[in-house]
Amino acid sequence: MGIHYDYKSTKSAKLMEKQAKRERKLAEKKAKRLAKEGPKKDDNKDKALDASKPITLDFLTNPNKE
Template structure:
């Protein structure tokens, strides 16, 4: 019978803890996702061609290109 009296008095505290745990987990997921996206964006920038340079056959077939 004591559990019923205890439930209502601690309900709000338990809900607050649950919400904090949920927000912490979401923040960790968001940080992890942003870290992964940052790595991809940096590697994509390296592969962009310069629009002012013409594309030549030598540029396309050069095995030592960077």
């Protein structure tokens, strides 16, 4: 019967261990995936807006803007 009395006292510690193990596995998977992909390249950089030009409604709503 000792296991039943011990369950509640160790429940929180076991849950914390499970969560740490889960986070460690996710971190390992992420590191492995990043190593497999290689360094990221930022080829698709967004163009910055020109501060000297005013923002107009046409600029915001034009679907054919470049």
